Amino acid sequence: MGLLGKLLGEMETSRLVLRRWRDADYEDFLSFAADPAVMLSSGARPARTQEEGETAFRRAMWDSGCYAIVLKETGRPIGKIKFQKDLRRYQVNSLSIGYELAREYWGNGYMPEALRAMIVCAFQRKNVEVLAISHFAGNDRSRRVIEKCGFRYEGTIVQAYRRCDGKVMDDVCYSILREEYEADPQRFGAHT
Ligand SMILES: CC(C)(COP(=O)(O)OP(=O)(O)OC[C@H]1O[C@@H](n2cnc3c(N)ncnc32)[C@H](O)[C@@H]1OP(=O)(O)O)[C@@H](O)C(=O)NCCC(=O)NCCS
Known part of the structure; x- marks a missing residue:
């Protein structure tokens, strides 16, 4: 990654680059x-029409906390990862993370690799006190x-989220505190 990439807040891991979305990424964006x-x-609504796909893509392009997960080998995006508001905390310097990966790339450890880069970014660049994450039960x-990225389980909120298909989901919540990160940054993916 060059100087420009660094200035733009891009991240690099051994197999991936996390960068802002570009117009040419639209087809790859739709694949997931x-x-x-x-x-x-x-928890997101899958795009069913071209209009829905384009709206979701524009939102990803405009969102400064949203990154395309690009496979270095091909130079093409395989998924998305983003910082979002931590809606469960009030007046705390916290963020939450959400992610999706195209199905054909599952099971290769790509998302843990991307998530570790986001953890380091959250504590070293964005200076959060708490980094939160959650997944639906099941x-x-x-x-x-x-778990592989070192988040600690906090609790489960029952009937937390009504999905677009009407199903109400429990949400399993985790976090990393700044003091936990600073005690051992390498455990969370930071390089010395
Ligand atoms: C969740 C998700 C991002 C995982 O990404 P990934 O890069 O495949 O993650 P990993 O390779 O570390 O695999 C995670 C687990 O998936 C399972 N897995 C492995 N290979 C798999 C495959 N080919 N197909 C399905 N699951 C597989 C394994 O249980 C693995 O855990 P393990 O390391 O203990 O064996 C991806 O499955 C996804 O995009 N799912 C749909 C969207 C979603 O759930 N987003 C998260 C919302 S909280």
């Missing part, structure tokens, strides 16, 4: 954003990503 198996698990793939 229009897939109900991916989007329902994360989403074991996401649970594993979160």
